[in-house]
Amino acid sequence: MMGFIGKIGKCLPALLLGLPFYTAAQDAPRPVGPVPNARQIEWYKREMIAFFHFGMNTFTDDNEGDGTAQPEMFQPTALDCRQWTRVLKRAGIPSAILVAKHADGFCNWPSAHTDYSLKYSSWRNGKGDVVKEFTDACKADGIKAGIYLGPHDRHDKRYGTPQYADYYADQLSELLRNYGPIWEIWWDGAGADKLTEAFYTRWADTVRKLQPQCVVFGTKNSNKFADCRWNGNESGISGDPCWANIDLSAIRDEAQHIDDLNKGQQNGSAFVPAEADVSIRPSWFYHTNENGRVKTVRELWDIYFQSVGHNSVLLLNYPPDRRGLVHEIDAQRTDSLRLLIDGTFKNNLAKGAVVTSLHPRGGRFGAQHLLDGKPGTYYAGTDAHSTDTLVFQLPAAKTFDVIMLQEVIELGHRTTEWSVDYSEDGKSWLAIPEATAKQSVGYKWLIRHEPVKAKAVRLRITGGKACPALHTFGIYKEQFAKKRPELAKK
Template sequence: MCASIAISCSLRTNTAAPVAPPKPLHPVPSEAQLAWHEMEMNAFIHFTTNTFTDLEWGYGDESPEIFNPTELDADQWVRTLKETGFKGIILTCKHHDGFTLWPSKYTDHSIKNSPYKSGKGDVVREVAEACRRHSLKFGVYLSPWDRNRVDYGQPSYVAYYRNQLRELFSNYGPIFEMWFDGANGGDGFYGGARENRKIAGATYYDWPGTLDLVRKVQPEPQVLFFSDAGPDLRWCGNEKGIAGTTNWNTINNDTLYAGKAGIESLLNKGAADGSKWILAEVDVSIRPGWFYHAKEDSLVKSPEKLFEIYLTSVGRGSTLLLNVPPDGRGLLHEADVKVLKDWRKLLEERFRTNLAAQAKVKANAYRGNAKAFAASNVTDGDKETYWATDDETTTGSLEIDLGEVKPVRYVLLQEYIKLGQRVKSFTVHAWQNGNWQPVVTDGTTIGYKRILPVNSIGTDKIKFTVTAAKACPVISNVEVY
């Protein structure tokens, strides 16, 4: 009798084994890439002799004497950008003309031979220190092309380029991103040769060796490398501020390199079967040009245009890199500052109140019927919780109850990308007149974040449905505005 009672008690107190979370769907982002995703908005600063010659690409024969900003205030740059929502700044330390904004010991084409601060100036240091004061991350652009160097195209130039990288990463770190582009070779001054030079883009710089050098100089924190094809961050394929409506964070980059032609479509959309996590960065300028030109003071993009770019960059799972060039005084121009502040107000106004915060949610199914993977996780405000289905289930739907009929303009979705990018297609419906009405019928990828503008509708319920996925969907967040 006693044994029978003991067995009965044991059965009543026995608990089921916890349901295992989904296994990662590789590739997955590194910790540094995850942190970069969450930055969402960084600023580009294009500033050099071009600012004073009214050019976009300097030829390399400019006299350092022309570089003389009279009111340079790096604090004004960084303070303005922080107040308007940016998390990091990338400075053009050397553009194609070869002029260095720091006193490089490897060239005379440098700020050290300019009138700025009587040759004692160092814009790289000023910006790096301003970033640290205001808690923004600091990044560098160092053009691989150099229209000033006499030995560009020869092996000795690669050694020169690497020496300058050592200077930057040894003296101005920590640096969160190194940016280099595909403009490599063409006509230039080249120490007086004034000729056209071509290089073998796939091999000349020995990029694996060059990047390994940087990693050794700055082992921690990890620097992310941007170029047309990565290895960490890729170009989005245009300079208009538009990521693909389908935007996979993965590509195969074995045959890609900075400057290779004809890869814009792949870079814009990514590849569903990509073997490496190389997410898209969307670079665009607030003005028609990348450097300041007085004739463009009336052509600064409007706050509404910048909001549209936000939706086609951050709103498509990428990070926005917005160029804001200082003028000849060394200040962000008043026109640019006003637009940035008005844009920030617009973002805050449009995304002020999440109608789905803590809202009731129900799912047609969830993983093992375990609370750890229940529908309520998508509205709890915790980025580490998520709704997931069983491994064999690659579709599913969520219904978010807003409580009462409210006007809706935007729906925001996020996958838990620590476990990989999974969703291939989805739809969104709104409850109206006793029926589910289609709002988004052709959604494809989600990734870190997807913001869907919808025609202003009145509804009390939103239904999100994953119609296809590479593996069981893992959704961490749904917001409604």
């Protein structure tokens, strides 16, 4: 009886994480270091999130309004949030965050707690509610809705006082109670230095009570409540390496820890992965004179590899124009980006390979699981070895220029150094320079390199904190997918 209880205890971490439970030689690896919570795992799987900066700044042609513009100035001529979400559906972006209130303090919903909101504009006869139109559109098109509620407020004279903490809590409650599921709340650190940890403690309690599944993007004094962190720039580029692990003090004191925010800390005490924010245009809000400066498909492709491909989630901003629509140029660029993503990653060229490993765990953790594409299976090495070598004998010679490796992030960051080689003849090995002595893996790591033609590929795990636990290995050829019917006219 005690032996059985002992086995249950040994496998408890796997049970809690929802991972397979096997006995004897097939026990699941134990987690190492900080591990993600359920909210973070769901967040990772989105991979890309849209940001919608739309508000008073759109109509004053500002990026940082001072809070004095009159509500009457808010007058979109053709607002259609379903157009926004249709753009996202075509772009394959499953989640979106709306700026409900930026630092100018103007509220994109008829808040009961201020005179600086849509209630005081004649648009929609004073009954306008962009937050509702946004969340309704998200629901209709299967998009997960999030909210940016700017902590900094240049309009409200109570900013920085306990009375402002009450005001913000009331608005937070309005948004979290009245608009359905909110999957992320974005607490910008810009200008918010007067807001103490005590304020955020109260507001975080509100989030957890009203929307327990909601991810918190936290900075500075909200660091203790952060499910994801700023990556240290507004270019959408996360570091190499990029660990999800980080000390919470580095998030709090961000100005002194920009490199840590960008790269994480291999031995950081908390699991708070990076969210890489960037605008598709030079500015966050729409300006007509930037229509010729929208990021090209190639620039977006580069950003994708350095965000999603660097163990991060990409937060890509679309600034709707004064009509209240995503501009056609912006939509076309992300349509094309999706065609490039789909075309490249549709087929894993390693599929069908015979896979062998140096230190197989055995049982149902076999190396073939690296190629099966199933969400619940993975390869694991033996507990006695933190290094390993896996060889993929391809069914035929393949030409590829992209590599993907995914760790079982539920078990924590484990691998700390790895390389990929290839063989033209199946006997001798050549290094792929871009894939040599890499460090972090995490949820997903992508590498682009010069095209090579190989009969075999070798993944060498040369350093780690514990045995490898890897979900997917793939090799791919960069290419556009054929245009889908809905993009035929783009």
